[in-house]
């Protein structure tokens with residue numbers, strides 16, 4: 476038997492999709508009432524959709540309210556993110572039956588109520604520190620709208636980001652241009668736009684700013700220990716403390732107003748103590764400011780906040796502030812969190828578009844279809860988003876996304892007893908660097924047409940995705956299905972740009 480012959484045909488989905496395309500909340504009663512009995516009985520997918528745990532749909536059942544619609548943007552729906560992942564799969568099946576090009580394209584589902592919950596969590600744990608969301612992490616239009624409505628500030632790295640935030644009607648005083656090395660034209664533009672707060676870490680930057688934005692409110696970015704982080708930003712930015720006195724002397728000579736100190740412990744910081752060390756260094760920089768004739772009033776503790784360690788980091792930070800800035804009534808403290816707000820808010824669904832045996836595999840390994848060696852994949856799956864798209868986070872952000880099975884052989888039900896097989900997962904482009912998972916355990920029956928999903932896809936993903944090889948950037952379906960969904964929709968509705 477050749478390796479090609481063992482491939483089964485792709486899954487065809489046989490159900491009426493119309494009832495699922497409605498934006499109304501998905502509840503078992505509304506679904507079964509509008510679905511023909513024969514189809515209900517024969518359709519595994521429908522019963523699987525209905526099997527979404529009741530707590531997921533119950534909260535929205537009696538809700539008659541409209542979805543949020545912002546002109547020019549997709550609607551913000553209701554319902555749990557899992558429901559929308561499944562709806563997307565079924566919609567794709569419907570489009571495929573209509574021979575729609577790219578019917579099975581990959582898609583994100585973003586639950587904006589997660590962003591909202593993170594904001595509440597921030598306020599609870601760090602009430603003294605104002606978050607300035609790092610736009611670079613995910614400049615999604617709804618994420619920005621929601622955070623603008625909630626009153627956060629914004630950390631922008633370029634004119635493009637500044638314009639995007641200002642176009643929402645956010646006052647320029649709520650922005651910090653937190654890129655220590657800026658093009659002169661960008662600095663000039665930010666002066667025109669009224670964005671005054673900006674960071675620097677070198678003398679040339681001071682000369683540029685003195686020339687085109689002499690009224691800027693400057694923040695010296697200091698170098699801190701970033702060795703406990705996934706992305707070490709100190710390789711590129713941050714003035715070592717020994718250089719700070721000379722930098723401040725130059726700023727004074729140029730008649731520039733330095734108002735404070737910033738740092739970044741590195742993105743994806745896995746040791747909260749890095750923040751304590753950084754605050755200690757910031758204290759030293761404040762003292763240098765005094766020696767140079769400045770009276771600093773701003774401390775920017777940067778980004779690097781992680782979802783799982785947030786409370787621990789907040790506690791370390793508060794203790795460090797107590798120790799090194801005990802009298803801080805005239806001190807404004809801001810932060811530049813990115814990943815913290817959005818990482819978990821986005822999931823990605825991707826379709827298995829191809830399957831083959833690894834080049835070096837034996838006939839026996841391929842046809843066995845069971846896991847003989849968990850380290851060496853015996854099957855390669857190709858999905859329709861990869862490292863040139865959403866999974867650029869593997870290359871740029873040192874992430875290791877893990878797939879789970881969204882649909883298997885036409886069903887959303889994946890039996891726990893299904894045998895697993897060491898598999899690799901690849902993106903759709905013709906480049907061999909386009910590997911999403913070099914080895915992972917997936918059901919041995921997974922085949923072309925099935926769907927994989929990935930959680931934690933909100934940070935440093937869609938923002939850096941390219942269209943290499945002509946593959947489009949995956950689109951986002953928005954929902955507010957998590958806790959506080961109703962409040963989130965009200966906040967979005969009441970925000971008038």
Ligand SMILES: Cc1ncc(COP(=O)(O)O)c(C=O)c1O
Nearest residue numbers: 609742743778779811812813814
């Ligand atoms: C200047 C600056 N601020 C904030 C951030 C956001 O960091 P994180 O997403 O780790 O919170 C970054 C990320 O690169 C950054 O460069």
